[in-house]
Amino acid sequence: MKYCKKCVMSNTRPRITFDEEGVCNACRYSEEKFNKINWKAKWKKLEAFCNRYRAKDGSYDCIIPVSGGKDGSYVAWRMKHDLRMHPLCVTWQGNGLATDIGRKNLENFVNSGFDLIAVIPNGRVYRKLTKKGFVEFGDPFLPFIFGQMAAPVRIAINYGIKLVVYGEDPEIEYGGSIKTKNLPVFDGEYVRKFLYSEQNVDKYIDKEISLNDLKPFMFPSEKEIESKGIKLIHFSHFDLWDPYKNYELAKEKCGFRARKNRSEGTFTNYASLDDKLDGFHYYLMWMKFGICRATSDAGHLIREGRLTREVAIKLVKKYDGEFPKKYFKFFLDYIGLTEKEFWKVIEKWRNRNIFEKVNGKWRVKNPIWKQQCENEDKNKNRK
Ligand SMILES: [Zn+2]
Numbered sequence: 001m002k003y004c005k006k007c008v009m010s011n012t013r014p015r016i017t018f019d020e021e022g023v024c025n026a027c028r029y030s031e032e033k034f035n036k037i038n039w040k041a042k043w044k045k046l047e048a049f050c051n052r053y054r055a056k057d058g059s060y061d062c063i064i065p066v067s068g069g070k071d072g073s074y075v076a077w078r079m080k081h082d083l084r085m086h087p088l089c090v091t092w093q094g095n096g097l098a099t100d101i102g103r104k105n106l107e108n109f110v111n112s113g114f115d116l117i118a119v120i121p122n123g124r125v126y127r128k129l130t131k132k133g134f135v136e137f138g139d140p141f142l143p144f145i146f147g148q149m150a151a152p153v154r155i156a157i158n159y160g161i162k163l164v165v166y167g168e169d170p171e172i173e174y175g176g177s178i179k180t181k182n183l184p185v186f187d188g189e190y191v192r193k194f195l196y197s198e199q200n201v202d203k204y205i206d207k208e209i210s211l212n213d214l215k216p217f218m219f220p221s222e223k224e225i226e227s228k229g230i231k232l233i234h235f236s237h238f239d240l241w242d243p244y245k246n247y248e249l250a251k252e253k254c255g256f257r258a259r260k261n262r263s264e265g266t267f268t269n270y271a272s273l274d275d276k277l278d279g280f281h282y283y284l285m286w287m288k289f290g291i292c293r294a295t296s297d298a299g300h301l302i303r304e305g306r307l308t309r310e311v312a313i314k315l316v317k318k319y320d321g322e323f324p325k326k327y328f329k330f331f332l333d334y335i336g337l338t339e340k341e342f343w344k345v346i347e348k349w350r351n352r353n354i355f356e357k358v359n360g361k362w363r364v365k366n367p368i369w370k371q372q373c374e375n376e377d378k379n380k381n382r383k
Pocket of ligand 1: 004005006007008009023024025026027028
């Protein structure tokens with residue numbers, strides 16, 4: 001495992017690249033983002049774009065996926081108040097999976113002046129997909145990921161709305177493929193390749209789940225999207241994406257509240273608060289890639305100049321890979337597994353190239369803090 005010399009991200013993150021100086025492409029993009037890119041010009045482009053789609057009679061002219069979290073709230077607010085658009089917001093939720101704070105934040109968001117459609121898919125299907133995602137594909141969060149991308153486009157088709165505005169382009173912002181760096185408009189191929197991790201939803205068909213059951217989870221075809229003249233854009237291509245700034249605006253304008261205490265597995269309290277299964281998505285990421293939620297949070301905070309790498313490494317050491325205890329019992333009941341069966345699945349996904357067992361305990365073979373110490377030793381020897 002190698003780590004970026006500027007942030008704390010590792011080369012195990014899918015599709016990330018490192019340059020000859022050992023710096024990841026998320027850090028390189030953020031240098032451009034803060035120093036080179038002319039954001040005023042980009043915003044003008046978004047204004048021009050919106051001018052083409054804005055409804056004159058106040059009817060809905062764009063769809064914005066939201067969860068009540070800081071990012072969707074930020075985008076919705078700016079589209080409505082700074083660009084004078086008329087958004088219909090869409091949220092996608094597994095039945096009974098919203099956390100208390102997530103529910104409250106969504107309520108506050110609607111109260112701050114937005115129309116919302118909540119799509120709550122068939123509970124039996126969602127539960128089966130969650131279990132299948134966890135056991136067979138190593139991610140219980142897949143049904144959420146599928147639906148939160150697909151549902152807004154399906155609503156756009158049904159309502160005859162031609163613009164869907166997603167938040168950030170995660171490939172560009174957090175390290176991944178740079179294919180879409182200059183492409184604010186994206187298509188179904190991007191979704192299937194990067195966000196669905198090349199998984200087809202129809203892989204889930206079995207004795208208990210039919211093709212019809214899966215329809216709400218499937219991203220509409222290119223033909224369907226094109227024939228309706230729908231455009232999908234990432235807001236982060238037009239406005240400097242800064243999650244902490246989003247948090248501040250959502251707090252001030254949309255009634256967004258952070259947790260009182262930090263979230264499990266990290267040191268922050270204002271990101272990914274809405275879903276009870278979220279922690280297991282991150283825990284599986286830990287098994288597969290040896291990096292977890294604290295690494296992700298620290299990465300962007302370093303790039304934004306809000307955290308030093310030195311402090312970040314301590315935080316990563318302390319919190320990365322922390323087990324999500326809070327909803328463990330709930331999760332087991334939800335997918336109908338015993339604790340023993342759960343751990344068997346977890347071990348199936350543990351990457352043996354990344355983890356080693358020492359005195360009966362698993363640990364990352366080559367953690368960032370160890371590499372940091374080795375570098376310090378080398379420097380001392382040189383002196
Ligand atoms: Zn980096």
